[in-house]
Amino acid sequence: MDEMANRGGRLLALGAAAALAPLLAIGPSAVAASSSSDLGAAASSSAGLGAASSPSTNRDAASPTGSAQTSAVPAPRGRDLPVRGNELLVRPRGGALQRVTLRADADPVAVAAELRKNTAVIASAGANLIATAAGVPTALRGAAAQATTPTNLTPVQAPVTDDLPSAPANLRGWIPNDHIGDVPWTELQWNFIGPFGIRATEAWAELRTRPARSIAGRGVRVAVIDSGIAYRSRGDYRASPDVDPERVLTGYDFVDEDRYPDDLSGHGTHVASLIAGATDNDAGLTGIAYNADILPVRVLDESDEGDVVSIARGIRYAVRRQADVINLSVDFPVSATAEDIPEVMDAIDYARREGVLVVASSGNDGIGEVALPARSSSVLSVGATTVNGCRSAFSNAGAALDLVAPGGGIDHRSESGSRCRPGAIGPPIPQITLVRAGNPTLLGVPLNYVGTSMAAAHVTAIAAIVRASGVLGKDPSPGLLAAYLVRSTRDLGPKGRDARYGAGLIDAAAAVNRRTGKAAVRGAKRAVANASRTRTALPVR
DSSP states (O other), X not given: XXXXXXXXXXXXXXXXXXXXXXXXXXXXGGEEEESSGGGTTXXXXXXXXXXXXXXXXXXXXXXXXXXXXXXXXXXXSSTTSOEEEEEEEEEETTSOOEEEEEOTTSOHHHHHHHHHTOTTTEEEEEEEEEEEESOOBOOOTTEEOOBOOOOTTOOOOOOEESSSOOOOTTOOSOOOOOEETTEEGGGTOHHHHSTTSOOHHHHHHHHTTSOGGGGGGTTOXXXXXXXXXXXXXXXXXXXXXXXXXXXXXXXXXXXXXXXXXXXXXXXXXXXXXXXXXXXXXXXXXXXXTTTSEEEEEEOOOTTSEEEHHHHHHHHHHHHHTTOSEEEEOEEOOTTOOGGGOHHHHHHHHHXXXXXXXXXXXXXXXXXXXXXXXXXXXXXXXXXXEOTTSSBBTTOOOSTTOOEEEEOOSOBOTTOOSTTOOBTOOOOOOOOOEESSTTOTTOEXXXXXXXXXHHHXXXXXXXXXXXXXXTTTOSSOOHHHHHHHHHTTEEOOSSSXXXXXXXXXXXXXXXXXXXXXXXXXXXXXXXXXXXXXXXXXXXXXX
16 A cells, blocks of 8 residues: 555556555446546446436526425535546646546546545546536516527517516616617616616716726626637627627637637527627617627537536636636536535636636525535625515525625525515516527527526626726736625625625626725725735635
8 A cells, every 4th residue: 555655646657447446446347438548547436336327417597486496405415416428537646637437337426535535646536527507598487589680780679578677767877779679778687777786877877987998897808618609600600799799809619629619508698798798889788898808718518518627627728818807607516515626626726826806606506505616715606686686596595605696587485575575486687699509590588597697797797897997906806806896785685794695786886986985995905905815715705
């Protein structure tokens, strides 16, 4: 045993399955294939292995009846964690990350846990877990959408719905001229202007008093690590009229391994349009940080699924491409731990060290625990609220929740009080995107998107406009930006921070107002000064 430990990484390079057997009591026949001969030995525990179960995709959107929130506690660990191709990811001490495909009857999560016990030989080990988009279409009674294929800036046809609230009377601020057919954007985007919206028009008006170079996120690079974007018309693909090609940077597709991160799902286009959709262009809907640049990084496939390797590579790519803010509207099953996804956690910490703020969705299980990657202390975690300003039925909560933003849907069953109506249907978050997954030629306004994905996008966009506005000075650190955002919120629950709403509802108008935001700036600076300079945690929890 000691002799093997002393050989460290060389042990794995021997390529014989028998090499690790004395350490783990493994059977070499459990290894089906390896991406490298170095890990032909890498392992499967022979104890307790049965027939493989079909991995759950853990879809994320809440159903209209609230069925997505039936669990009150985290799901059990083990085979409930979906794994890409029964694949194991192992990094030996002093070696590079390597992949091993196990037999169908092996449990990669259990094997990885056994491997991690031998710290002298193994630097990290985990199954190649699958994450899903934290906001996908879900049917809503009374909501439907007609769609057509936009050409340039030709608007899509008007949606038909009885679920959306009327535009607020006496709306204040700067009001763009966008519309869907004959329907003005103000009749659709309650999340921007409603009683429990983010006060976008007031924020825009405030920003338009500043130099043009600082208006609405100008000069800020936002990486959208997601399912791609409908940013170009080529072959079967059509560009969204709300995606300004001049604001889309050259990105990458880590699913198909090419330079064209086209969207086959619709999720990424929806998220990107919330963040930086073309605004005041006499067509479509509006985006919050409409002058920001978008870096599209595709890590999710047509089914809105992505694995550890793709997501970790996407984060590092975004950092290398000088992103200022990263939006991660994806989550792993809530029972996954940091040890299960070391590559993603390392990539997030790398982003934090390099001065990039990562914003992520809390997850759509409707339970009291935040999912990874949002649970990481290096990430600004975001839950979702409804049109009533209540916790959304699907939104994960808990001690690791930092703040909330509109995500739509129905009020959580735990909500009470005069403004909340648990179980009542609430409006979705509208944006132009693909009407059906797998059909990139058909774009419209599918009025069925809800999720913490949408909530995270709001916060990412407001981070971008704050960064550009100069409220925090030039090039604020991720810690300062995050600490300021949580101090610019509107308290929704019990006074102060709480497990359902974190610090409160994000408020764009408050966040960009230099006059009223002075106390928040001072508080954020104190929080950063008091935080340890050596830790990667954001000073927000």
